[in-house]
Amino acid sequence: MTAICFSQPPTGMGPFSHKKKKKERESTVTSAIFGFGVTRRDTNKQNTDFMDVFYFVDLLPAKNGEEQTMQFLLEVVEILTNYVRKTFDRSTKVLDFHHPHQLLEGMEGFNLELSDQPESLEQILVDCRDTLKYGVRTGHPRFFNQLSTGLDIVGLAGEWLTSTANTNMFTYEIAPVFVLMEQLTLKKMREIVGWPVGEGDGIFSPGGAISNMYSVMIARYKFFPEVKTKGMAAAPRLILFTSEHSHYSIKKASAALGFGTENLILLRTDERGRVIPADLEAKVIEAKQKGYVPMFVNATAGTTVYGAFDPINEIADICEKYNMWLHVDGAWGGGLLMSRKHRHKLNGVERANSVTWNPHKMMGVPLQCSAILVRERGLLQGCNSMSAGYLFQPDKQYDVTYDTGDKAIQCGRHVDIFKFWLMWKAKGTVGFEQHIDKCLDLSAYLYNKIKNREGYQMVFDGEPQHTNVCFWYFPPSLRGLPDGEERRERLHKVAPKIKALMMESGTTMVGYQPQGDKVNFFRMVISNHAATRSDIDFLIEEIERLGNDL
Amino acid sequence: MTAICFSQPPTGMGPFSHKKKKKERESTVTSAIFGFGVTRRDTNKQNTDFMDVFYFVDLLPAKNGEEQTMQFLLEVVEILTNYVRKTFDRSTKVLDFHHPHQLLEGMEGFNLELSDQPESLEQILVDCRDTLKYGVRTGHPRFFNQLSTGLDIVGLAGEWLTSTANTNMFTYEIAPVFVLMEQLTLKKMREIVGWPVGEGDGIFSPGGAISNMYSVMIARYKFFPEVKTKGMAAAPRLILFTSEHSHYSIKKASAALGFGTENLILLRTDERGRVIPADLEAKVIEAKQKGYVPMFVNATAGTTVYGAFDPINEIADICEKYNMWLHVDGAWGGGLLMSRKHRHKLNGVERANSVTWNPHKMMGVPLQCSAILVRERGLLQGCNSMSAGYLFQPDKQYDVTYDTGDKAIQCGRHVDIFKFWLMWKAKGTVGFEQHIDKCLDLSAYLYNKIKNREGYQMVFDGEPQHTNVCFWYFPPSLRGLPDGEERRERLHKVAPKIKALMMESGTTMVGYQPQGDKVNFFRMVISNHAATRSDIDFLIEEIERLGNDL
Structure with a gap:
């Protein structure tokens, strides 16, 4: 067995014997008076020196660590607020490009390698500045590279709070407020989709690809619940349909879930990138003639490249006729449901069995924030629940129907709801x-x-x-x-x-x-x-x- | 089609006509002097009043929004740093419990319902305080409820920075520093596992359940790559093994990926919750006699309830003998690899084909931070890549082998690495x-x-x-x-x-x-x-x- 290689002898090794060379501080420091009840060690000194300050001995929970902890966090906040200001300033660059080998070789004072010994908090602050310096300002008004752009101030505040709360969505027990916020927000989203009184179910997932994967899983569970216990061998050959312009996550899901990418049939589109419904029907008939079972259709509301909206109503007609699950991938276009002027582009979405909708794209919510909405209640739970006894105890003192974690394919689940709720x-x-x-x-x-x-x-x-x-x-x-x-x-x-x-x-x-x-x-x-x-x-x-x- | 219901008439509706009743502010406000270049409107006023301040008209990117933005963020930071201080203070409660119906009915001034009209930033700050007030202090020294506890100050700073950078792991193009940090950190983790010169591959995923799901997917791809294109029908009946004490995510993966939970065989354990290797071998032989193909064994390093470590070396012997994939689920116990005193409990882990290791558990990293490590390079890519042309263009100006996103089952992927790297x-x-x-x-x-x-x-x-x-x-x-x-x-x-x-x-x-x-x-x-x-x-x-x- 290989042991960990320490570059210093293990005995008598003080974790704080190793000090990094100080790099010149780039910014002025949060000033002398704080409203935080912090008494500065030296109130005449404008710059706190973190060169001899180390995480383990000086920050909470270290004894008397409160003052240094607050000062350290405020230094970090200064770095971050400076970054926020520059992000909105058109005179700053969107990025300062370097090739991988340049960053790996180490820019001045910025060394990505991890070491056995701790660095001073001075160096940690330098590392924070450098990380931002060599990154990409995705909130810059001239960054148009991705579907997710922008830096929403309230969303940002929400993420900071989420990190500070540092909890997990699996149970009401440890995330009471966030679980309720998720429930209310999902209901509101379902109302906006157009399901009566917001009926149905849903969950926030770590992105649109996982939300789309959920839709395929749930559809399979609806039609062939025995696959959960017996595997794909219990089902006939199942066929999925999506447009040639759709997002590649549908293909990833077909591979991962055991359908096989060959059983995902790509549909032709018109010159604008919208599915041709007649092509869907022809391919459904063809699959049936071969003895296969057409099961699932993905209609995209806002394709990745063209931004096209598939004609949902016409697709829904075909899904109803042939008893197939209709999923609408509105990861990108779902946000248009919030606009009275543009929501007609998703006409028919209320006929879908499931909908992916990523607030982290068109609605400007910080990453990650993606919802999978399901029209029929109970399917998510039925499909995914395993009733782990150590987490979902039935004999808790509160109403355990609020312990929603067993609906997920995840166990631990990041709190993605708060920033979105706060922005709303x-x-x-x-x-x-x-x-x-x-x-x-x-x-x-x-x-x-x-x-x-x-x-x-x-x-x-x-x-x-x-x-x-x-x-x-x-x-x-x-x-x-x-x-x-x-x-x-x-x-x-x-x-x-x-x-x-x-x-x-x-x-x-x-x-x-x-x-x-x-x-x-x-x-x-x-x-x-x-x-x-x-x-x-x-x-x-x-x-x-x-x-x-x- | 159902339209969005606005409670106010759509025409002539000013988004700022609706003002919330101000709730008494609970804390003193960040004080009069900032080092942020912010000139206060009224330097004699100690309390900034956000009652008439609204997100859309007053915060960036609104014209002249910089000052209010900085003040708002500092108010939020004060709320958060107060929370941090209280978290470490044993005289504060771990939680202030309320039943779901109590929170839903609305505590004084805290209304979870979303509305059509904007709230003032004053109300937003009140909501932030209330969200923390009714939550659970998972960092409190007396919170022992979950495998993930604690509030690491440097990790917290890392998360705040990650939220501010608000980017996505799919390409080097938009996350150059984070992509390299992930690469270097994963290599270091593989070295610590004991794979020569840290060879292999890996990725950070949204939690241990997804990491374990990766292991099953990759094993299937290794033995039956044609399943990717042809589905489970292309493979014989495949059998997975895990202990009756193992985490339920293995069962979730067997259901999701199309194996079926009945093809996941549970292994008996000794009185300490450790797998009995002889039981594994007997069950492998039994499966083979039935004509099934034993493919995958999960050994747990640190079970959820007992904290048991399965005997990896003995299990590895059986895996080698019968040509099965060995996965070690070290979501909980992987952290012990960092300890010279305790890492012997994972003896044999270097013989695994894949390892799950969650720094967000035993290493105190904020949620979410989970790695799946794979010994053989190329499998992750082969298993999951779909080569989406809009994201993974081959004709970029930099070395595109750094665009690691196509290895993931996700498309967008949250930056989980930075806080961990910074803590290290x-x-x-x-x-x-x-x-x-x-x-x-x-x-x-x-x-x-x-x-x-x-x-x-x-x-x-x-x-x-x-x-x-x-x-x-x-x-x-x-x-x-x-x-x-x-x-x-x-x-x-x-x-x-x-x-x-x-x-x-x-x-x-x-x-x-x-x-x-x-x-x-x-x-x-x-x-x-x-x-x-x-x-x-x-x-x-x-x-x-x-x-x-x-």
Whole structure:
């Protein structure tokens, strides 16, 4: 057996014998007077020195550790609030790009390697600053790279509180308030989906992929409950359907849960990326003719690349006709349900058996926050419960139907609800609506700006359904080329090249990808309520500045 | 289709027309001078009034929102630091228990219902205080209820930073520092497991149950890779083995992944809860005789209730003999690998094909932090990758082997690494060792204190292997009763009754459960480095105070 290798002899080794070289502090320190009842050791000293302060001997629960603990936390908060301010400041970069080998070799004073001996808290503070310095400001108004962007101040406060409470969602016993918040919020979401009086069930999961996985599991349990005990051998060959534009998590679920990716049939879409219902019906019939059992259809509300909304009502008709489970993956588009102007794009969602909806995407909630909603009550519990005696004791003094943990495939479960609940309180339903309408207005602005602009070509015609705007940029050198293989090949390299230049200059970030037979194009998405028209203008200027000479 | 119901007419509705009644502020406010470059509107005013301050119009990214944003965040931090101080203060309660219906009906000023209109930030701050007030202090030195306890100050700082960075682990592109930290930390963990030069692979997942699920998926992929595409129909009947004392997540995985719980064979254990290797071999032979394929064995390092360590080397011999995957579930006991004194309890772990290890349990890292480690490189990727073009573009400017997201069953993945990395920096390997040795010393203290004490009976003989101490308390009224059904029935009710009284008085919390044919007993666990011998003494006094007259 290999033992742990300590670089120092194990006996007589003081854990605090090793001191790091101090790096110059970059910022001023929280000032001399605190409202926290903390008496400073030296009130004349403006800068607390953490060089000789060590976690184990100086911070709580160490004896007399309260003062140093409070000072340390306030230093951290200063670093964080400085970061927050800079995030919203357009004069700061979105990122300061370095290659992996550069960071691994160690930037000045920033060493990622772990050591046997403790570092001083001075070094810990330096590490915190450096971690933020070399990261990416996902809340910056010009970060458009991901579906989840923005830095919501109330959501942030909620996450800080969640971390401080540091508890677990499995039982009411240790998370009474959070369990109730989850229950009330899920009910509200189901009402908004359109299920009568918010009936049904649901749970927050660690992301949209897991929420989608839940939907497939629950569908299987509904139709073939014996799979839980006997495995897939107890069921006939089951077929799942989803569009070729849908999120890859449906494919991951089909592999993980034992269906096999070959039993996930991809549906054709129209030029806008929406499922063609006739193709679904044809493929259902084909599967049945082979003796297979069509069981599950995923309709996407807001595809990842095009932002397309599948026609839910027409799909629901087919699901009802052939007795299949209808899941709506609204991870990205679910947020539009909060908008009276845009929710019609999800017409028919109330006919779904389950819905994935990620508040951490379009609603700007900090990561992670994803809900799986289920119309029929009892299925989640039936599918997943194992009734562990050490956790879900039936003889507790309170109503144990509030111990909701056994519905999950997880045991311990992070508290994802509080930040969302707090944001809802602070913004109201109307605030989310305002947020969503604003983002969609911005993407319409972008679309109108570039649809006829020289050098641009839209990937699909017409105004986008979601905030996704997909387009090619043609540098002047490509504009005269005839349509053909050479132009395609050169165009395919434009977006990656511009993106690389963007990241190196650190000014903005936007995604790109190929799709089907289409070469690399930009996918612009907006979910950050800090973004404005001037940021859209900036992005276009930047693409042209960086791409003009390619 | 059901529309959203707004309680106010949609037109002409100002989102800020609705003001909440102010609740009296409970604490003093961060004081007059900040080092944040914030100029107070009224420097003579000690209390900032957030009654007329609203998220949308006053906080960033609102114009001129910086000052209010900073003040709001500092108010939140004051609430949190007060909570931290109280958490370590033994004169405060562990919890202030209320039944679900009481909280739902609304405590004074604390209304869980979500509304259409925004609340003032004053109310948001009140909600933050109330959320903490009615919660459970899982970091309190007398909270012994769960495997995850304690409030690590550096870990907390790490979580606050993680929330502020608000990014996602799927690509190096948007989480360069965190991706590298994860890589280095996982390598270090594999070295400590004992795999040569830390070879292998791994990923942080949203908890031990998901980590265990990964192990089953990867084992299946190793032996029957075609299941990924063709489903379980492509494999023979596969059998999994785990002890009757193991965690229920193995059973959840067998149901979810399509094996079926009947194909998970439970192994007998000795009186200490450790697997009997001969029983494993007998059951493997039996399965083979039936024509089934034994594929996967889970050995638990630290069972949930008894804290037992299965004999890994003997199990590994059988796995090698019959060509089965060996997984070690060290969610709870993995931390002991950090201790030179206790790591021998996991002897043989380096022979495992995969290991679950939750730093959020025995190592005191804030929730969630769980790693799945895999000895053979490439399996995680092979098993789970779907190569989504919009995320994992091959034509990026950096080395895309650092885009590790496609190894996961998730798409978006929360940053769980930073707090752990930061704690490791601050404590060093030796600090974790100290933490673990201290907790095990404390449980030995408890064991020695009660093993011969009047009114106590140990559930199993001998010193516990982990910090789990399992015992019955007999109130005086039961002590004279002959062993038999009446005594069993009455004893079964003792632990729940004492636990209910504990929660109502709010003084301490400890778990209980039945196990097999054993009636309800207490399971004491210690992972909080704030706990001391005096807290153990207090627990025993409290059990006797509350249980004496039952």
